Amino acid sequence: MKTICQFTLVLLALCLAGCASSKNSRITQNQALFNSYTPAEQRMIRTGQVAVGFDQDMVRMALGDPSRETTIDTANGKQIVWEYREIKPSLGLTLGGGIGTRGSGIGVGTGVNVRPDRTKLLKRVVFDRHTGNVARVESYN
Secondary structure, three states: OHHHHHHHHHHHHHHHHHHHHHHHHHHHHOHHHHHOOOHHHHHHHHOOOOOOOOOHHHHHHHHOOOOEEEEEEEOOEEEEEEEEEEEOOEEEEEEEEEEEOOEEEEEEEEEEEOOOOOEEEEEEEEEEOOOOOEEEEEEOO
16 A cells, blocks of 8 residues: 555656646747747746736746636627636545455555546636737736
């Protein structure tokens, strides 16, 4: 059982390391575009920040693909909204055993469960439909 817990912790650490390097890979994949931005914009993208006036490419480099994209009606017309959500997985450990006429056995299992209702809204980025640029950023941390 100790081995299973260690395996689960190693798997979780690898997932977290992958998230940290994904921003760098998004920048590397779009290096020419990234180089065309001002030093201040580059700094913000590297630190995962978004500002009013950013275009969709800049937001995608800073935050990645949105968890959800919707359109809302406002007084200024329709606007595109990108939501960024944190998934809250539930971890489980199951023990089982049984005895039969031909022998006995014990089983151990681990599992990760992810349900859509187990997410937390972290950020909403609202784009002006006419310009395509960020009109508003809402953080819920």
